Amino acid sequence: MKKWLRNNLWRHAVSLFMCAFALFPLYLVILSSFSQTGSLQLTSFAPNGLSWRNYKLLFSSPAIPYLTWMKNSLVVAGTVAIVSVIVGASSAFAFSRLKFKGKKLGIQLLLLVQMFPAILAIAAVYVIMERVYRFAPRIGLGTQAGLILIYLGGAMGVNIWLLKGFVDSIPIELDEAAKIDGASPVQTYWLIFVPLATPVLAVVALMSFIGTFNEFILARLFLVDMSNRTIAVGLQAFIAGQYSRNWGPFAAGSILASIPIVIIFLSLQKYIIGGLTAGSVKG
Amino acid sequence: MGGTVSRPHFPHTFGLVPTVNIVFKGKFALITKLILLSGLSAILVLLIESAFAKKEYAIALFLALSLVALCYTYLSARTVPMKFFLPGLLLLFAFVIAPIVYTVVMSNFNYKTGNIISKQEAITQIKGLGVEPDANGTTFDIIVGRASTGEYAILASDTPNHVYFISTATKKTDLLPSQVTLNADGVAIAAPNFTPIPEAQLAGHEDYSKINYSYQNNYFISVQGINVGAVFRQSLRYNPSNDTFENLINGKIYKDNGRGNYVNVNASDDVLQPGWRAPNWFANYEKLFNDRQVRGPLIRVFIWTVSFAFLTVLTSFAFGLLLALTLNKPMRGRRIYRGVLVLPYAIPSVMSILIWGGMFDTEFGAINHLLGTHIAWFQNASFARTAVILVNLWLAFPYFYLISSGALQAIPSELLEAAAIDGANPRQIFKKITLPLLMQILTPLLIASFAFNFNNFNLIYLLTGGGPKDLLGGQIAGATDILISYTYQIAFGSNTQDLGLASSISVIIFFIVAGISLYGLRKSKVLETFG
Numbered sequence: 001m002k003k004w005l006r007n008n009l010w011r012h013a014v015s016l017f018m019c020a021f022a023l024f025p026l027y028l029v030i031l032s033s034f035s036q037t038g039s040l041q042l043t044s045f046a047p048n049g050l051s052w053r054n055y056k057l058l059f060s061s062p063a064i065p066y067l068t069w070m071k072n073s074l075v076v077a078g079t080v081a082i083v084s085v086i087v088g089a090s091s092a093f094a095f096s097r098l099k100f101k102g103k104k105l106g107i108q109l110l111l112l113v114q115m116f117p118a119i120l121a122i123a124a125v126y127v128i129m130e131r132v133y134r135f136a137p138r139i140g141l142g143t144q145a146g147l148i149l150i151y152l153g154g155a156m157g158v159n160i161w162l163l164k165g166f167v168d169s170i171p172i173e174l175d176e177a178a179k180i181d182g183a184s185p186v187q188t189y190w191l192i193f194v195p196l197a198t199p200v201l202a203v204v205a206l207m208s209f210i211g212t213f214n215e216f217i218l219a220r221l222f223l224v225d226m227s228n229r230t231i232a233v234g235l236q237a238f239i240a241g242q243y244s245r246n247w248g249p250f251a252a253g254s255i256l257a258s259i260p261i262v263i264i265f266l267s268l269q270k271y272i273i274g275g276l277t278a279g280s281v282k283g
Numbered sequence: 284m285g286g287t288v289s290r291p292h293f294p295h296t297f298g299l300v301p302t303v304n305i306v307f308k309g310k311f312a313l314i315t316k317l318i319l320l321s322g323l324s325a326i327l328v329l330l331i332e333s334a335f336a337k338k339e340y341a342i343a344l345f346l347a348l349s350l351v352a353l354c355y356t357y358l359s360a361r362t363v364p365m366k367f368f369l370p371g372l373l374l375l376f377a378f379v380i381a382p383i384v385y386t387v388v389m390s391n392f393n394y395k396t397g398n399i400i401s402k403q404e405a406i407t408q409i410k411g412l413g414v415e416p417d418a419n420g421t422t423f424d425i426i427v428g429r430a431s432t433g434e435y436a437i438l439a440s441d442t443p444n445h446v447y448f449i450s451t452a453t454k455k456t457d458l459l460p461s462q463v464t465l466n467a468d469g470v471a472i473a474a475p476n477f478t479p480i481p482e483a484q485l486a487g488h489e490d491y492s493k494i495n496y497s498y499q500n501n502y503f504i505s506v507q508g509i510n511v512g513a514v515f516r517q518s519l520r521y522n523p524s525n526d527t528f529e530n531l532i533n534g535k536i537y538k539d540n541g542r543g544n545y546v547n548v549n550a551s552d553d554v555l556q557p558g559w560r561a562p563n564w565f566a567n568y569e570k571l572f573n574d575r576q577v578r579g580p581l582i583r584v585f586i587w588t589v590s591f592a593f594l595t596v597l598t599s600f601a602f603g604l605l606l607a608l609t610l611n612k613p614m615r616g617r618r619i620y621r622g623v624l625v626l627p628y629a630i631p632s633v634m635s636i637l638i639w640g641g642m643f644d645t646e647f648g649a650i651n652h653l654l655g656t657h658i659a660w661f662q663n664a665s666f667a668r669t670a671v672i673l674v675n676l677w678l679a680f681p682y683f684y685l686i687s688s689g690a691l692q693a694i695p696s697e698l699l700e701a702a703a704i705d706g707a708n709p710r711q712i713f714k715k716i717t718l719p720l721l722m723q724i725l726t727p728l729l730i731a732s733f734a735f736n737f738n739n740f741n742l743i744y745l746l747t748g749g750g751p752k753d754l755l756g757g758q759i760a761g762a763t764d765i766l767i768s769y770t771y772q773i774a775f776g777s778n779t780q781d782l783g784l785a786s787s788i789s790v791i792i793f794f795i796v797a798g799i800s801l802y803g804l805r806k807s808k809v810l811e812t813f814g
Binding site for chain 1: 330333334336337339342363364365366367368370371372374375377378379380381382383385386389602605606609610612614615616620622623624625626627628629630631632633634635637638639640641642644646647648649652653677680681734735738740741744745767770771774775782785786789792793796797800804
């Protein structure tokens, strides 16, 4: 007993303390989402009563077009996830498998580009899209289509880089066998690579989805219209500077918006952690 | 960060080749390809056309090159690798590389509030603003219409003096009272060679109100509303032959100063507004280093950026590593602990940062409630900085926990066993073997994390907005502002938006981050794989 205590008590103590730290804000936000008042003020840390008032407000109050925001987020993040993986996968395949002039330079450039935080060029992106708006109002500043295009560009570097690593790990013998069977590179891509990579492509797509869903500043700068906004921008504008007043509906809204992301994350945990460490552990 | 995502087993797909071949060869494939390609080309051609019409030549050129590249790549059989990465390449060029290049260009421009438009637009606006009313402030009752030539005209009435005339941009025709039809107020509503335009139709087109209708001497009539015209004269005249503005009243000459403004040749602080965006070469960079107004805040922000990135990586890594060590051995409830501990990392950070923002509220926030204090967290520099570090600890420790436990498992257990057999105690094993190996594995990730936090815009912007700052004192940089949020403030936040200066800071941040990242890559030996 004494030995167990010495060996394990501190482990449980540390773990419990960190769990409490991790859960504290989450507990609070759940608590206030079910409160009757919708105010930020806490009367106690224990729940008193359960009310759906804040959740109902989300779907009935005209001041909070919650469903529209949610739909916008799903459309933007979904499009970016799917298209960026389709486009990225073929580039990654080319970088990994095909021989062409300037390949090494291309890879180095890609490495440099994927390190560049998109936010650094935000002023330039803004000005460029402002100009695009002058001749093509549908894809310029203020439109979701324009925002999607920018996200796609931004996702390219990271996705190609990530997927290239995966293609590298597929034994080259498979390609060579296909080549002997008379397959062209295009066929090798569709018949060998794509079926093999489908699970990986799905994971990369979902990671891209999470990333885009969570993107704030470009969306904030771009989507000015209330009905155009994504959930992140919508909720931020809703709460901005008025923590005390709109807290309840905001809490309810954040919980609902977070649930799908948390589910995706937890089910992909294995892959995401693999992706986080693989590069370094290998080296 | 490179590396594999996962390694599934390989199904045998070779048998499929003949059956699916039809999708890639033959008429079906060709027709699909042609339909897609022509659809895309049609859209591109339309865009090129309208970009050209609006004089966005650079964008039009890029689109045209894309069109040529697309058609050549997918219609010729010679460009197999290109077929694979052209779409990705075009997106990268348009939305990543072009903005990077444009940032560098903008950083060498005088490009800020008051110098946003092009020179041509600026000249037009200066002309428009450079007018003054005549000494008496004369006005006329007017009716807008068309002259017999078809151009816009006004029928003006000076009712007290019974003076009537028709005026176009080029010509003024005086009328006798007998020639015009008056309404009850004594305003002329009809005259020969003049067709009135009904007011309802005028709403659609604004052109008529921009014309200077002829009057006398240097004066002209400008439409001030649907039926009032006022007499003005041009006080600033543009002289295209030597690119100067002349003030017709006092004779001052304004010359292009080469930096985006017309400036009085005799007094350098007498500047005509608006200016235009013009290259000023390294003036923005020079400002960063020499202008005390800019340099002071910049240095403060830089120091806080580095301290923040360092402290946040240090604290989160310490907590993450502690947890990884704690949970490294099998114990009861480990899976539950793990599940709970990654939650902060799984929740969209925009939401959780905003939630923390509410918790730090002075009056009603949970933190003050919990501590029994009444601290105005975001009004005081030290408290605000503490809050920033604490919130980021919450956000980031799960990541460091995950990578640390991944790294711990990557350390071969034989090493530790061998050390134990050699008689090392657990403390020695940890200090001499585990920790050095761990650091070797994790250093590149720690460096990458440092680089990420260097630009952790969302955290700062959503939590403190960079504050606290003394807005009344005209301060742009706040106590928790990091370089990137400060740059954003300069570009979009304050009253004067200085895109040129912001871009020059961006370029500098880029070099810093690229330096950090390359150092990290060297450590992780990724670059060697190119060798």
